[in-house]
Amino acid sequence: MLNRTAENVARATPEPLARKVRGISDKGLAWLFISPTILLLLAINIFPLFWAIYLSFTNFRANRPNEVVKNLGFANYQRILDDQDIWIAMQTTAHFVFWTILLQTLIGFTLAWLIDRKFRGHAFWTTLILVPMMLSPAVVGNFWRFLYEPQIGLFSYVISFVSGIPPTSIQMLSNVSLAPWSIIIVDTWMWTPYVMLICLAGLRSIPEYIYEAAEVDRASNWRQFWSITLPMALPFIMLAVLFRGIENFKMFDMVNLLTGGGPGSTTEVASITLKRQAFESWRTGYSSAFAIILFVAVFGLANIYVKALNKVKQR
Amino acid sequence: MSLTTAHSVVAPSAGSKRIAGAIIIAYALISIVPLLWIFATSFKTPPDSIAYPPKIVFQPSIEGYCNLFTTRTRQTPEYINSLGPATGFCDETVRKRNMVIAGPSNFLPRFINSLVIAFGSTFCAVFLGTLSAYGFSRFKVPLADDLLFFILSTRFMPPIAVAIPIYLMYRELGLSDTALGMILLYTAVNVSLAVWLLKGFIDEIPREYEEAAMIDGYTRLQAFWRTVLPQATTGIAATAIFCLIFAWNEYAFAALLTSGTAQTAPPFIPTIIGEGGQDWPAVAAGTTIFLVPILVFTILLRKQLLRGITFGAVRK
Numbered sequence: 001m002l003n004r005t006a007e008n009v010a011r012a013t014p015e016p017l018a019r020k021v022r023g024i025s026d027k028g029l030a031w032l033f034i035s036p037t038i039l040l041l042l043a044i045n046i047f048p049l050f051w052a053i054y055l056s057f058t059n060f061r062a063n064r065p066n067e068v069v070k071n072l073g074f075a076n077y078q079r080i081l082d083d084q085d086i087w088i089a090m091q092t093t094a095h096f097v098f099w100t101i102l103l104q105t106l107i108g109f110t111l112a113w114l115i116d117r118k119f120r121g122h123a124f125w126t127t128l129i130l131v132p133m134m135l136s137p138a139v140v141g142n143f144w145r146f147l148y149e150p151q152i153g154l155f156s157y158v159i160s161f162v163s164g165i166p167p168t169s170i171q172m173l174s175n176v177s178l179a180p181w182s183i184i185i186v187d188t189w190m191w192t193p194y195v196m197l198i199c200l201a202g203l204r205s206i207p208e209y210i211y212e213a214a215e216v217d218r219a220s221n222w223r224q225f226w227s228i229t230l231p232m233a234l235p236f237i238m239l240a241v242l243f244r245g246i247e248n249f250k251m252f253d254m255v256n257l258l259t260g261g262g263p264g265s266t267t268e269v270a271s272i273t274l275k276r277q278a279f280e281s282w283r284t285g286y287s288s289a290f291a292i293i294l295f296v297a298v299f300g301l302a303n304i305y306v307k308a309l310n311k312v313k314q315r
Numbered sequence: 316m317s318l319t320t321a322h323s324v325v326a327p328s329a330g331s332k333r334i335a336g337a338i339i340i341a342y343a344l345i346s347i348v349p350l351l352w353i354f355a356t357s358f359k360t361p362p363d364s365i366a367y368p369p370k371i372v373f374q375p376s377i378e379g380y381c382n383l384f385t386t387r388t389r390q391t392p393e394y395i396n397s398l399g400p401a402t403g404f405c406d407e408t409v410r411k412r413n414m415v416i417a418g419p420s421n422f423l424p425r426f427i428n429s430l431v432i433a434f435g436s437t438f439c440a441v442f443l444g445t446l447s448a449y450g451f452s453r454f455k456v457p458l459a460d461d462l463l464f465f466i467l468s469t470r471f472m473p474p475i476a477v478a479i480p481i482y483l484m485y486r487e488l489g490l491s492d493t494a495l496g497m498i499l500l501y502t503a504v505n506v507s508l509a510v511w512l513l514k515g516f517i518d519e520i521p522r523e524y525e526e527a528a529m530i531d532g533y534t535r536l537q538a539f540w541r542t543v544l545p546q547a548t549t550g551i552a553a554t555a556i557f558c559l560i561f562a563w564n565e566y567a568f569a570a571l572l573t574s575g576t577a578q579t580a581p582p583f584i585p586t587i588i589g590e591g592g593q594d595w596p597a598v599a600a601g602t603t604i605f606l607v608p609i610l611v612f613t614i615l616l617r618k619q620l621l622r623g624i625t626f627g628a629v630r631k
Contacts, residue, residue, distance in 0.1 A: 026454055029535055033450035037443045037466070037506050044503035045469040048480030055480070062483060111342060117327040119336035127617050128343045131350065133624075134613045138566030139602050142585040143353050146595050152365045154352050167367070189346060194624060201621050201629050239628060250473040253566040257585055271567075274475045279571060284479060291476030298471045 049295075056289035063282040076289035086290065088265065089273040095180065096187075096269055097248045101241055103188045108195030109237060113229075115196075116203045126200075133193045141254035144186045148172040148258075179259050179267050186254055191247075195240040202236025203229065235312050242305050249298055270294055353606070356599035364595045379596030381405035382589065383422050383604075387414040389590075422601055425583040429605075431494050432579055433562040436501035440558045441551060443502070444509025449539060451510070452517040453525075463514075466507045467626065474567035482572060494577045500568055505558040508626060512557065515627035516550025517543065553619040556612050563609065580605050 024032070056077070059070045080086050111129070115122050132140070147155040151167045160167035172182040206228065214224045252271035255261065261268035261276070268276075274294070278287035327335070356364050358375040361382075387409055395415060401407040409416055447466075451459055481500060482491070490496030520543055528538040544551075570582040584601045587594055613620075621629055 024535070026535060030450045030454035030456055033446040034456060034462070037447040037510060038462070040443065040499075040503055040506060041466065041469055044481070044499060045472070045477070048477065048484055049472075051480040051484065052476070055483075062479075062486075111339065114335035114339050117332050117335040119332040119339070122336070122339065125336075125339050125343045127614065128347060129339070130617070130620060131610065131613055132346060134560060134609050135350075135606055136564035136566065136581050136609075138564070138570075138581040139584055139605055140349075140353075143598065143602055144349065146356070146593070146598070147349060147352065149365075151367050152369060154348075154369050157367075157369050189349070193346075197621050198625060198629060236629065239625065243625065246471060252473070252475055256566075256570070271473055271475045274473070275571070278475065278479050279482075284483070288479055291473070291479055295472050295476055298473070299468065302471055 052288045052291055055285050056292050058285045060285045061282045062278075062284040072285065076286050077293070079286065080290050080293060085265070086273065089268050089270050092180070092265075092267065093249060093251075093269040096184065096251065096267075097245060099184050100187045100191070100248050101244050103184065104192045104195045104244060105237060105241060107188070108192045108240070109199045109233075111192070111196045112199035112203055115200055130193045130197065132190045135190070136253075137190060138253040138257055140190065141186055142257045144182075145173065145258060148182055173259055174263050176263055176266050179263055183255055183258055183267055186258065187248065187251070190254075191244060195237075195244060198236050198240040198243075199233060202233035205236070206232045235309060238305075238309050238312060242302065242309065245305070246298060246302055249294075249301075350606075353599050353602050356595055357603045359596050359599075361589065361594065361596055364599075376408070377404065378408050379594075379600040381408055382594055382597035383587065383600040384420055385409070385416045386418050386420050388417045389413060390415050420587075421583065422580075422587075425578055425580045426604070428494060428573075428577055429563060429579040429581075432497045432501060432577070433559050435494070435498040436505060436562045437555050437558040439498065439502040440505035440509045441513075441555045443506050444513050444554065445544075445547070445551060447506075447510045448513035448517050449543065452514050453522070463510070466510050469503070470507050475571070478568055478571045481568075485572065492573050492575055492577045497569065497573060497577055497579070500572070501562045501565065504565075505561055508561070508623075509554050509558060511626040512554045512623060513547070513550060515622065515630065516547050516554070520546045549619075553616060553623065556616050557623040560609060560612060 057072060057074070059072055061067065115126055144155075147153045150156050150169075150171050153172075156167055156170040156172065159165065159170055170178075172178050210228055210232075211224060214228060219227070250271060251269055252275070255267055255269055255272055256275070259267045261272040270290075274287055274290055277283050277290065355371075355373075357379045358377065359370070359373055360376045360378050363370050363373045363376075364379075381404070385405065390413060392413060395410050395413065398410075398415070401410055406416060450456060451463060456462065485491045485493075485496050488496075490499070524542045524546065525535075525538040528542045529535065533541065564581065565579070566581040569579045573579065573582070580601070584598060584605065587597050587601060589597065616623065
């Protein structure tokens with residue numbers, strides 16, 4: 001479309017001018033191509049971010065837009081850092097991120113390592129394993145509620161069938177000590193394929209001649225694994241951990257649908273606290289401050305991690 | 316001796332291959348069980364779905380699908396008998412439970428919302444993304460790395476944190492609960508993925524093609540249109556599918572910013588309830604219909620998957 005207009009304009013204009021229109025300078029074209037994206041991001045991401053920063057210094061409440069807005073300075077930030085519940089939520093998030101990443105990395109790497117053996121039909125089974133991660137965490141997470149139902153749920157039934165624990169006492173979602181695990185299990189089920197796929201790329205990037213050389217040097221399989229396979233796949237593993245870490249830090253969908261933060265607040269991760277403060281208690285200013293703190297935390301951690309990642313890559 | 320010992324990755328022995336294959340197949344089968352269970356539940360009757368022990372063999376029924384697409388009211392048997400003969404299978408099934416169909420449910424409009432918003436935002440994100448990616452790939456843009464990082468950094472924000480000011484902004488602009496608002500928002504989220512992925516794809520197209528075209532008298536724009544775009548088709552298609560999947564699956568923004576007319580399927584499906592709690596066959600039916608397109612896309616995409624999920628950081 002665009003080039004046709006340019007052509008028509010060019011045809012209609014006298015020769016010297018035509019050259020000018022036909023040949024928009026490369027610099028002009030670059031900005032013409034890039035600026036719409038930048039403008040959209042400024043409008044939908046950056047402007048709201050600055051608005052949130054402004055709100056974080058006020059006592060604004062979105063459900064009372066006509067009330068006088070008071071400037072509180074850093075009082076919201078102060079209150080958040082003193083708030084016991086916020087720290088508990090951060091701790092819940094940390095536990096959640098730690099266990100999901102640990103399980104997903106261990107299982108994901110093992111699976112990738114096994115698939116790398118290239119047994120017959122590995123391509124088909126790999127694709128099958130990848131299916132859960134493409135699905136909607138909300139829609140599938142919601143269905144896991146059914147699998148977790150005591151007695152009638154498939155998960156509870158299988159566990160009680162295998163372990164002999166009476167099916168009525170497997171209360172995955174309402175038991176205080178089991179509820180966090182119910183989320184960790186679904187998240188691991190869903191995202192292990194993701195880690196696996198990245199690890200697989202790492203394993204496949206190791207050139208075969210290195211193994212051949214190790215074989216010549218009579219290095220044992222064990223030794224080859226620890227001195228070749230693992231170190232060379234490490235940047236990929238770290239990349240997977242980085243992506244999963246950021247995603248799980250933001251985790252909302254699955255928790256909201258599986259437990260909604262309950263029972264009590266045992267599974268209340270940061271995003272759930274934020275939602276409760278912002279859209280249930282309508283403490284807009286306060287929750288904006290919390291949102292800014294979360295954003296800075298993710299951004300800072302990701303930056304540090306990327307630097308570490310680059311160091312590993314250079315080695 | 317070295318012929319019989321396992322060669323780790325160089326040449327895995329037949330035995331280690333067989334064990335690896337067995338473990339992978341076992342994992343794949345177990346991990347697929349929840350999905351098969353969703354599919355099976357969608358064809359159960361409500362009593363079958365909550366039977367103890369869970370029923371593996373059952374009489375298939377489309378009652379779940381009937382319940383998904385309709386709303387029903389309970390009536391007395393006398394009233395139901397006074398009605399004419401049932402007009403279809405769903406009508407008949409529902410009457411057996413002493414109910415009559417009162418009208419269509421909200422599932423279809425929510426599903427259509429999902430389609431409109433997903434396709435609309437994907438189109439916009441891919442359009443903007445292709446232009447920007449070409450710009451970043453071919454021209455010396457000042458601060459290019461910073462701009463690219465800025466584009467990516469918008470992904471670090473927790474959706475709920477973004478939703479607070481967006482909620483206020485949309486309320487002011489009258490965009491709350493509108494398809495346009497959701498399309499704009501998803502476009503902004505997806506454009507970062509689109510730029511990063513497409514830049515990778517366009518980087519791989521040799522510049523010589525355009526240069527040859529420009530020597531032949533094409534302008535830069537014509538060269539972009541006639542030589543780069545056709546070569547980037549695979550990349551653009553893969554990017555579009557990734558954007559589509561994100562917008563299709565998205566829940567947090569949809570749950571917080573839409574409530575009625577523009578609500579998409581993900582926040583709607585968990586709210587499907589029957590008498591005395593969640594109507595699991597209907598939920599399973601909605602989930603099945605919702606998941607099938609994604610299954611198809613996953614199979615189409617399997618070669619590009621790695622690239623898509625790592626923002627183009629890892630290429631095969």
